[in-house]
Amino acid sequence: MDPQTPQTDPAPSKPPAAATDPPEGPDVFWILVGDRGLRSGWSALIFIALYYLFLPVLGTIAVTIAPFLADDGFTPMKALLSECVPLLAIAAAALFLARVEHRHLADYHLGDSRWLSHLGEGVAAGFAALSGLVAALTLGGWMHFGRPVLSGALAVNLGLTWAAAFLVVGLFEEGSFRCYLQFTLARGITFWWALAAVAAACLAPQLRADLSGVSGVYIVAALGLLPCWLVHRSGRGDAGFWQAAWVTSTAFGAYHTGNAGETPVGIFAAALIGFVFCVSVRVTGSAWWAIGCHAAWDWAETYFYGTPDSGLIAQSHYFTTQATGNPWWSGGAVGPEGSLLAIPVIAALGAGLLVVYGAKPSASVIANAEPLAK
DSSP, rough: TTTSSOOOOOOOOOOOOHHHSSSOOOOOOGGGGEETOOOOHHHHHHHHHHHHHHHHHHHHHHHHOOOOGGGGSSOOHHHHHHHHHHHHHHHHHHHHHHHHHTTOOOGGHHHHTTTHHHHHHHHHHHHHHHHHHHHHHHHHHHSEOOOOOEEEEEHHOOOOOHHHHHHHHHHHHHIIIIIIIIHHTTOOOOOOHHHHHHHHHHHGGOOOSSSSSSSHHHHHHHHHHHHHHHHHTTTTHHHHHHHHHHHHHHHHHHTTSSSSSHHHHHHHHHHHOOOOOHHHHHHHSSSSSHHHHHHHHIIIIIIISOOOOOOOOOOOOOSSSSSSSSSHHHGGOOOOSSSTTHHHHHHHHHHHHHHOOOSSOOOOGGGOOOOOOO
């Protein structure tokens, strides 16, 4: 080697990419996130979990501020304040998920330029439907009226307080089932996931000791099976909406099994009117008709006619009524919605809804299909 020749070290070789970059693992994020963000099934489960997380916290605060809320009795002021607790819980859960999903609260079937009109029309429909049911029970001899027990300013004040209370009830129950859950499930559910959710709704009442009327849940779940399967097989673009309606209606019936003294007829009627409310969302474009109808039905049942409402009897009501005869027809201790006559009345309510608004779906509620898993 020539000592005059400068020596240089050879340039280090660049290691292969495999030696520096970690190997790629399986992409598991598709289980959680789809093309439109968080998948609808996870959104629904998180919504339910947040509701049950917020509910006891808000309930404890409410009872601390107003201890009378822990007392027995079904009074208008107690009903109004008590129902604000679950309403605030679902509102908090929906607002949190709206931020996660990059949506607005109005997107969950609340955005409606005609919301006040639809709300008022729902109120009229709910009062008329319940009044028709009461009339049928009276003509059949299964209900007898007494004299009004309230009058003057007291009747008006109590009527307004009960109206506010049942408006909150309508906002809470429709906000849960026909707003967030219906919208969220419709954007991504398939028949098989709907079947699993319906099965879960049927099993949920088993967690309680009292299984009052639970067979009504099984009946509505079974009735929706074939239609939802046929919709699934047809490949219709709105299949997700109807699968979601099957789930939310069944769950709505299961939710009411928590009421004391329910019967299979009363639970089936609750699930059936839940389906009618889903149809109202489809044809009006929002849940406001359902909120008004729900509130007016309960107000007429509880305050105006003074009948039991899912087994609860208000301490202050306008008329006094008494159910007589066979409970299958009179409704017994459940109230008018526990009567077999409630089923054709609710069916007529749904038919009237289609006559007034037409069967053509609103463009705002036609969900895009997004499977939960591949």
